[in-house]
Amino acid sequence: MQTFILALYVLIWPLISLAVLAIIGVATVKDIRVALLEKRELV
Amino acid sequence: MNEESFYQFSTLTVLALLAAFYGGTYLLTLLIKKKKENTDAFMVSNHQIGFGLGAASMTATWIWAASFYGAATSGYTYGISGPLHYGLWGALMILFIYPFGRRFRKLAPNAHTLGELIHARHGSSSQLILASSNILGSIISLMVNFTASGALVSVLSPLSFQAGVVIAGVGVLSYTLWSGFRASVLTDFAQLMAMMAVAILIIPAVMFALGGPQTLSDGMSLLTPEQANLFSMDAILNQGAPFFVAVLAYAIGNQTISQRLFAVREDHIKPTFITATIGYGAIVIGLGMIGLMALMTGMEPIDGDMNNLIPQMVSMYLSPVFIGLFFILVIGSLSSTADSDLSAMSAIVMADVYGKNIAKNNPDPTKMLFIGRLTMIVATLIGVILASFSMDILIMLVFVGALWGAIVFPVIASCFWNRVTNTAFTSAVIAGLLMFCIARFELVPMVGVIAGLFELLAAMGGGVVLGLMAFGFCGRRVGLIVGALSAIGLAFFSVGFLRDYTVLLASLMAYGVSTIVCIGISLLSSSKFDFTQIDQKVINYDPAKPATQA
Numbered sequence: 001m002q003t004f005i006l007a008l009y010v011l012i013w014p015l016i017s018l019a020v021l022a023i024i025g026v027a028t029v030k031d032i033r034v035a036l037l038e039k040r041e042l043v
Numbered sequence: 044m045n046e047e048s049f050y051q052f053s054t055l056t057v058l059a060l061l062a063a064f065y066g067g068t069y070l071l072t073l074l075i076k077k078k079k080e081n082t083d084a085f086m087v088s089n090h091q092i093g094f095g096l097g098a099a100s101m102t103a104t105w106i107w108a109a110s111f112y113g114a115a116t117s118g119y120t121y122g123i124s125g126p127l128h129y130g131l132w133g134a135l136m137i138l139f140i141y142p143f144g145r146r147f148r149k150l151a152p153n154a155h156t157l158g159e160l161i162h163a164r165h166g167s168s169s170q171l172i173l174a175s176s177n178i179l180g181s182i183i184s185l186m187v188n189f190t191a192s193g194a195l196v197s198v199l200s201p202l203s204f205q206a207g208v209v210i211a212g213v214g215v216l217s218y219t220l221w222s223g224f225r226a227s228v229l230t231d232f233a234q235l236m237a238m239m240a241v242a243i244l245i246i247p248a249v250m251f252a253l254g255g256p257q258t259l260s261d262g263m264s265l266l267t268p269e270q271a272n273l274f275s276m277d278a279i280l281n282q283g284a285p286f287f288v289a290v291l292a293y294a295i296g297n298q299t300i301s302q303r304l305f306a307v308r309e310d311h312i313k314p315t316f317i318t319a320t321i322g323y324g325a326i327v328i329g330l331g332m333i334g335l336m337a338l339m340t341g342m343e344p345i346d347g348d349m350n351n352l353i354p355q356m357v358s359m360y361l362s363p364v365f366i367g368l369f370f371i372l373v374i375g376s377l378s379s380t381a382d383s384d385l386s387a388m389s390a391i392v393m394a395d396v397y398g399k400n401i402a403k404n405n406p407d408p409t410k411m412l413f414i415g416r417l418t419m420i421v422a423t424l425i426g427v428i429l430a431s432f433s434m435d436i437l438i439m440l441v442f443v444g445a446l447w448g449a450i451v452f453p454v455i456a457s458c459f460w461n462r463v464t465n466t467a468f469t470s471a472v473i474a475g476l477l478m479f480c481i482a483r484f485e486l487v488p489m490v491g492v493i494a495g496l497f498e499l500l501a502a503m504g505g506g507v508v509l510g511l512m513a514f515g516f517c518g519r520r521v522g523l524i525v526g527a528l529s530a531i532g533l534a535f536f537s538v539g540f541l542r543d544y545t546v547l548l549a550s551l552m553a554y555g556v557s558t559i560v561c562i563g564i565s566l567l568s569s570s571k572f573d574f575t576q577i578d579q580k581v582i583n584y585d586p587a588k589p590a591t592q593a
Contacts, residue, residue, distance in 0.1 A: 002260050002263070003256045003257055003259070003260040004256070006256055006259045006260055006263075007250070007255075007256035007259065009123075009332075010246065010247075010250055010256075010259065010332045010335075010336070011246070011247055011250070013246065013325045013326070013328050013329030013332065014242060014243040014244075014246045014247060014325075014329050016321065016324075016325035016329075017239050017242055017243050017322070017325040017326050017329060018239075018243050020102075020239070020318060020321055020322040020325060021236065021239045021240070021243070023098075023318060024095050024098050024099050024102075024232075024235070024236075024318065024322070025095070025236070026095070027093070027094045027095030027098065027318075028093070028095030028096055028099065028232060029095070030093070030094075030095065031093030031094065031095045031096055034093060035093070040091065041075065042075070042093075042096070042229070043075055043088045043092060043096060043225045043228045043229050
């Protein structure tokens with residue numbers, strides 16, 4: 001049990017990072033689409 | 044030492060990696076480069092940054108090279124809870140500015156710096172206190188990041204420390220100089236994607252290279268009872284609490300954060316800050332786990348230098364490809380912070396110094412842009428020189444931290460309470476800084492009545508921190524109750540105890556003293572400020588392209 005908890009404690013952070021990476025990636029694609037629709041620059 | 048202890052890249056490989064990173068980043072900025080930039084876009088991208096880019100930029104800016112090394116050191120020193128006590132509080136710095144940030148945006152939707160808002164509220168002296176602390180903080184940050192580049196290059200290749208410093212300085216300046224904040228935000232996105240991808244790969248790679256979860260379980264026997272305890276008091280008092288105290292100070296005082304606050308579309312502020320909080324926490328705590336794993340395998344840092352922990356682990360257990368990825372991770376983190384510091388300093392000199400104090404709110408946009416770019420060049424030169432000669436200016440960081448601690452209450456109170464005056468603001472900051480120095484450097488003997496008095500003031504500071512956090516999320520009534528109860532509770536525990544933790548005592552005193560002085564002097568005045576004046580005074584500088592709010 002201790003082994004599992006320790007592994008989870010170490011590996012949960014890259015998993016959360018992966019989720020945030022996906023959220024930011026998808027949101028940025030949306031940002032690009034909105035900028036194109038509104039005919040303005042992305043930044 | 045290098046050849047024996049760390050993997051060595053050839054000169055050509057390191058130069059190719061650096062050229063690929065900085066060359067790629069520069070090419071990316073060509074996508075947005077315009078012949079004629081405008082001042083508002085140069086400073087805050089016309090307040091139009093979306094959620095994705097905003098969150099990426101906020102996260103990348105807040106992660107610097109020291110984040111990895113600090114989190115790993117914390118994991119190695121304090122064990123299981125160490126990475127949490129570094130990364131969690133660092134992440135909360137981003138979250139806790141969000142409720143106040145919304146107020147700042149409401150009061151001054153066209154602002155580029157927090158200093159402009161304070162200038163409109165109080166005048167030059169308060170504004171310049173904020174601006175000068177920011178410039179000093181950013182110079183130190185630049186120096187630290189360039190130093191990290193020099194150290195990394197000299198450890199992993201035959202190139203010299205100075206070569207690493209100069210390459211980072213020239214690389215960052217080359218892609219930030221023309222488009223300023225716009226370039227910083229766009230490249231932050233690419234740099235963060237790379238950093239996250241590398242972190243996601245490296246953390247499990249190290250764990251499985253060590254022998255997998257079973258090795259960690261076996262390594263628990265090497266930990267002291269304090270290190271094995273998730274609620275270690277040692278970790279809380281020496282690592283977590285000082286960081287927690289700094290939460291509001293760094294968030295309120297740092298222009299790199301407020302610049303993004305003013306740049307993100309107003310309706311995207313909340314998701315941007317929440318996502319950045321989670322992203323920062325996950326990456327930094329995750330990389331801190333490498334320090335914990337080093338502890339669990341009984342590894343000793345080379346020369347006793349904790350900064351060697353991560354490079355050592357990566358060199359010992361991973362293949363050259365991963366070492367190359369780690370190299371990019373560190374270069375990406377330091378570059379994203381350095382370009383944000385350059386953008387922050389240029390905005391402060393453009394808006395706070397030239398726009399408000401020299402041109403008196405009627406600047407020439409062309410001259411303003413020139414001043415911004417010149418600031419970046421000068422700041423890079425200073426950063427490179429300080430880093431190259433390894434000048435010991437980190438003591439200045441103590442003062443910057445204290446200054447930021449002392450301005451937290453006056454800044455927040457100035458934006459919510461109409462009775463705060465310029466005299467109250469300035470006196471509060473000076474008094475807070477003075478008392479901080481007395482406590483931090485033990486200029487008076489920390490015994491007897493004096494120590495007890497200082498502990499009571501620090502307890503009040505603790506109440507102020509917790510009260511402000513509660514106020515930000517739950518309103519004035521809850522904030523006052525939480526603040527008062529916390530101060531009373533902390534006073535009970537602090538007297539006779541806190542004097543042994545000088546850093547924590549001094550930091551809390553900065554909050555407590557500045558709050559007492561600010562409230563006291565404000566109550567003596569009968570003047571009441573009209574907050575609608577701020578929006579009228581804080582303007583866009585480029586009339587051709589006014590900012591459009593969401």
